[in-house]
Amino acid sequence: MATYTLTTPLTSEDTKKLVAGDTVLLNGTIYTARDAAHKRLVELIEAGEELPFDLEGSVIYFVGPTPPKPGDPIGSAGPTTSYRMDTYSPTMLKHGSKGMIGKGKRNQAVKDACVEYDGIYFGATGGAGALLGKQIRSAEVIAYPELGPEAVRKITVEDFPVTVVNDTKGNDIYQMGRAQYEVKD
Amino acid sequence: MREIEFDVVVKAVKDMIMHCGTDLPQDTYDALKAAMEAEKSPVSKEVIRQILENANIAKDEKRPLCQDTGLAVFFVKVGEDVRIKGGLLRDAINKGTEEGYTEGYLRASTCEPFSRLNLKDTVGYNLPAIIHFDIVSGDKIDIEYAAKGGGSENVSRAKVLPPAAGKDGVVEFVKEVISDAGGNPCPPITVGVGIGGTFERAVISSKHALFRDLETTHEDPEMAELEERILTEINNLGIGAMGMGGTKTALAVHIESNPCHIASLPVSVNVQCHSSRHTHITI
Numbered sequence: 001m002a003t004y005t006l007t008t009p010l011t012s013e014d015t016k017k018l019v020a021g022d023t024v025l026l027n028g029t030i031y032t033a034r035d036a037a038h039k040r041l042v043e044l045i046e047a048g049e050e051l052p053f054d055l056e057g058s059v060i061y062f063v064g065p066t067p068p069k070p071g072d073p074i075g076s077a078g079p080t081t082s083y084r085m086d087t088y089s090p091t092m093l094k095h096g097s098k099g100m101i102g103k104g105k106r107n108q109a110v111k112d113a114c115v116e117y118d119g120i121y122f123g124a125t126g127g128a129g130a131l132l133g134k135q136i137r138s139a140e141v142i143a144y145p146e147l148g149p150e151a152v153r154k155i156t157v158e159d160f161p162v163t164v165v166n167d168t169k170g171n172d173i174y175q176m177g178r179a180q181y182e183v184k185d
Numbered sequence: 186m187r188e189i190e191f192d193v194v195v196k197a198v199k200d201m202i203m204h205c206g207t208d209l210p211q212d213t214y215d216a217l218k219a220a221m222e223a224e225k226s227p228v229s230k231e232v233i234r235q236i237l238e239n240a241n242i243a244k245d246e247k248r249p250l251c252q253d254t255g256l257a258v259f260f261v262k263v264g265e266d267v268r269i270k271g272g273l274l275r276d277a278i279n280k281g282t283e284e285g286y287t288e289g290y291l292r293a294s295t296c297e298p299f300s301r302l303n304l305k306d307t308v309g310y311n312l313p314a315i316i317h318f319d320i321v322s323g324d325k326i327d328i329e330y331a332a333k334g335g336g337s338e339n340v341s342r343a344k345v346l347p348p349a350a351g352k353d354g355v356v357e358f359v360k361e362v363i364s365d366a367g368g369n370p371c372p373p374i375t376v377g378v379g380i381g382g383t384f385e386r387a388v389i390s391s392k393h394a395l396f397r398d399l400e401t402t403h404e405d406p407e408m409a410e411l412e413e414r415i416l417t418e419i420n421n422l423g424i425g426a427m428g429m430g431g432t433k434t435a436l437a438v439h440i441e442s443n444p445c446h447i448a449s450l451p452v453s454v455n456v457q458c459h460s461s462r463h464t465h466i467t468i
Contacts (some may be wrong), residue, residue, distance in 0.1 A: 001228075021228065036301050066249045066292040075290055076249040081336045081369050103336070103427060104369035125232050126336060126371035126427055127460040130248040148303045149252075149292050156451040161235070163228070163429065173228075175366055177430015181226055182423030 005159070009057025010098040012118040018164045020171035024122065025159040031058040032099070032153040033078055036090040037144055040150075045095055052143035052152055059099035059122075064149035065133065074139040074155065076129030077092065079103040082121070086110050093119040096170050101162055115170050122162035123173070133159045187264075187324040187466055191271035197466055198281025201330050202257065203289035209240040213375075213398040213461045216310040219428075220373050220433040229431030233373065236426070236459055251460045254291035255332035257282045260393055264323035274326070275316060283310040285386045294335070317389060319328075323336070329396050337443040338375065338408040340366035343388050343453035355380060355452050356415055361401075363419050363452045365433070366430015371458035373436045375399065376419065378412075379453040382443035382456045387451035390441035396465070397439045410440045416463070 003019040006014050008028035018024065031053050033041060044051055061084055065076030082102030089100060090113035098119055104128040113119060124132060136155050143152040165173050188277055214237070221233040243250040247263020269277060286293060293310050296303045321327075340361050346354045359378055379390030403409040415438045436459075445451060 063252060064251050064292065064294075067290045067292050068256060071246070076243075076252040076293070077254050080253065081339065083369065103371065105367050105428065123368075123427060123429070125239070126233045127251040127253075127334075127458055128235050129252040130243040130246065130250060131235060131239040133248065133252070134242065146302070149294070151303075173430070174346075174428045175225065177228060177425055178367075178423040178428070179424060179430075180423065181432055183421035183429050 008059050010059060010109055011057060012098075014079045015098055015118045016119055016168050017121045018167050019169070020164050020167045020173040020176060022164045024162050024164060026059065026157055026162060027159065029156055030061050032061045032065070034062050034064055034150050035084050036147050036150045037152050038085050040144060042088045042091050045091055053150060053154060056096040057093065060097055060102065062100065065154045066129070072137035074133055077133040078127055078129035079124040082106055089126065090148055105172070106166060111166050111170060111172065114166050118168050120164060121166035123165040124147050124162050132149065132160065144166070158160060159171040187267045188270040189267060189326065189389055189462040190330055191269055191277050194274065194277035195281040195284065196268060198328065198330070199288065199465055200223070201328070202282060202285025202291070202332070203466050205330065205332055205464050206254055206289045206291050206411055207243045209250055210463065213459070214240055215397045216436040217373065217459060220436060223366060224426070224431050224433045225430065226425050228429040229426035229433065232237070232429055233378040233428035233433070240398050242327055246418040249289070249291055250462065251334060253294065253334035253336065254286065254460070255334045256294060257286070257311055258331045258333045258392065259316045259321070260282035260329040260396070261315055261316060262319045262321045264325045267326060267411050268322040278316055279312055279314055282314040283312055286311045300372050328467045329449060329463070329465045331395065334460065335459055337370035337456040337458040340370045341382065341391070341400070341453070341455045343391070343451065345384060346450040346452055347394065347398040348448070348450045350450055352411060354450070356418060356450055359415050359454050360418050360422070363424070364422050364454070366456065367424055370376060370456045371460065372424055372434045373459050374434065375436050375461055376415070376438045376439045377457065378415070378438060378452070378453040379455070381445035382451060383446070388390065388455070389441060391453035391455035394441040395440040395461070396463055397454060399437045403440060408440050408442060412440050444457045
């Protein structure tokens with residue numbers, strides 16, 4: 001299992017070399033969005049309207065951070081459970097997004113969309129909000145401030161540690177890892 | 186009749202919320218460290234290492250352990266010989282919750298069920314707190330608090346089994362819940378199992394079971410044996426830390442058992458993520 005350092009926006013060339021289980025240190029700009037924001041973003045795509053950021057090559061982080069302490073760009077910022085975004089993610093990938101960061105398993109439609117559109121689903125360590133928040137250098141709310149922690153933020157990350165869960169070949173580290181360590185009666 | 190000032194309760198609740206938000210309890214830290222050493226999968230081992238490093242950063246820099254600072258859940262035992270001076274106990278706990286979440290820079294995670302909006306003048310600041318009251322003898326107030334995050338809460342389930350299902354039925358149900366949950370509830374987890382009572386008693390017991398210290402086994406040897414059996418079966422599922430595959434999916438299984446109706450065997454599973462923020466005070 002390899003370790004890569006990648007900078008956003010990601011290209012198909014970047015994503016196609018990644019294999020489930022690889023570690024990636026992400027750098028550059030990524031965007032935060034979770035349940036309510038995804039609903040609105042996909043409604044904009046379906047209505048043919050402009051999004052608050054460029055989807056092409058984008059990485060979307062499923063996170064609702066804590067409020068920043070004075071002097072900090074953001075508070076604690078670990079991943080939220082991803083399956084709630086399963087309804088929306090294939091549309092986001094179809095329209096140019098290349099990566100998602102969250103935790104927990106995705107449905108087959110998302111995995112299929114990763115294969116079709118060269119997308120990657122990355123897992124970050126759930127609950128490690130203090131550690132992951134420290135890798136975020138700047139943060140700015142760019143849409144839906146009324147959603148509070150669910151607002152869309154443009155954030156800059158440095159060596160943000162993630163693991164490839166679903167790759168562009170249809171592999172799934174959750175299934176592979178579990179099969180390896182399951183003890184059958 | 187002993188009197189306790191309203192503001193004393195407010196401050197006590199505020200302090201326990203702020204402390205819990207940043208400081209992982211020692212029993213949980215120790216159990217995670219032991220799990221990291223015993224874990225056979227290198228990927229899961231690395232995940233637990235990150236979890237422990239996160240706990241150190243959170244404690245040293247007073248940052249929230251997890252961005253999901255949960256809903257505030259309280260189990261409160263009120264002595265019959267004590268009263269609150271200057272207001273209601275429920276209001277004092279809610280005020281302490283609001284102040285703790287605000288001053289601790291903790292996330293307000295409550296929203297209206299259908300609009301999904303967090304309306305600060307109604308249900309913001311994590312209000313109302315979820316409070317379970319019990320009346321006991323004495324002149325003290327005993328408050329247990331947990332920050333209950335959504336990821337682990339969402340996978341919890343309850344079911345009323347036929348009595349013939351017995352212990353095997355309970356083990357199978359718990360295994361099914363944890364197997365379906367996979368990495369979603371942020372393993373290594375603690376599993377609370379409520380058995381018996383009525384439907385809601387089983388559910389509340391499964392949540393209360395999560396307050397027990399991790400190193401403490403059940404006082405009834407038969408229940409302690411059942412806890413050990415379920416723990417082994419869960420770890421045999423191979424889920425591992427954050428679902429990456431491994432041998433340490435759960436740190437402990439805690440059972441609370443109650444007498445139940447001759448026709449029923451209710452069982453409830455409430456899951457606690459590795460960020461097990463809970464504490465206890467007596468006033």
